[in-house]
Amino acid sequence: MKLKVCGMKYLENMEEVIKLSPDFLGFIFYPKSPRYMADTLNPDEVARIPAHIKKVGVFVNETTDLVLEKVNRYRLDLAQLHGHESPEFCETIKKAGPGVIKVFSIDKVMDWSVLDSYKDYVDYFLFDTKSKHYGGTGKSFNWEVLKSYDSDIPYFLSGGVGLDNIGLINKMPIKQPFALDVNSRFEIAPGNKDIKQLAGLKEKLALAF
Numbered sequence: 001m002k003l004k005v006c007g008m009k010y011l012e013n014m015e016e017v018i019k020l021s022p023d024f025l026g027f028i029f030y031p032k033s034p035r036y037m038a039d040t041l042n043p044d045e046v047a048r049i050p051a052h053i054k055k056v057g058v059f060v061n062e063t064t065d066l067v068l069e070k071v072n073r074y075r076l077d078l079a080q081l082h083g084h085e086s087p088e089f090c091e092t093i094k095k096a097g098p099g100v101i102k103v104f105s106i107d108k109v110m111d112w113s114v115l116d117s118y119k120d121y122v123d124y125f126l127f128d129t130k131s132k133h134y135g136g137t138g139k140s141f142n143w144e145v146l147k148s149y150d151s152d153i154p155y156f157l158s159g160g161v162g163l164d165n166i167g168l169i170n171k172m173p174i175k176q177p178f179a180l181d182v183n184s185r186f187e188i189a190p191g192n193k194d195i196k197q198l199a200g201l202k203e204k205l206a207l208a209f
């Protein structure tokens, strides 16, 4: 199973995370987040990340122009659309080049039919826990909801993923995630990742999946 480490903010810390070779690194371009990275990482520092690690920009209800400007400036591989972006919005981004991850925030139930109009314009879905802060809550949604997810589109499982709960995933009768997305449960402070814990996660993933 692939791994995305989300919320990179500081250069030295990011370089340590890179040594662990996650499959995806996430950068928060949402100014209200404590993990907003534009003041602490410059475009060259992000652009020179080795190509085998895909760079994901996380956006919340921005304009397509802003998303594409950041994609070009930071050489992002994918745009993660974490707000209320429409299928047409996803289509515009995808046609311009980057991959698209459309996020759906889940509370207690989920009407999967809302995904239908997105499926031609996304590479992945990402399921996160519903919150007024949009993301980075450290809280899980009820993964039982995923039992009725039967789309062909691969998905990232997100929201409160931690060392204590990943063991549940492959025991559940659900379509298995393409990737795990981890964030605040592997941090010393917002944007400052706990390298030891992430190394432990890599080991656990290699053993369990």
Ligand SMILES: O=C(O)c1ccccc1NCC(=O)[C@H](O)[C@H](O)COP(=O)(O)O
Residues within 6 Å of the ligand: 006, 007, 026, 028, 030, 033, 034, 035, 058, 060, 082, 128, 133, 134, 135, 136, 137, 138, 139, 158, 159, 160, 161, 181, 182, 183, 184, 185
């Ligand atoms: O991390 C944030 O601060 C954030 C703020 C606004 C939108 C998205 C945000 N994070 C995006 C992610 O992909 C997180 O990894 C995801 O929300 C899960 O976070 P956590 O529950 O802390 O593991």
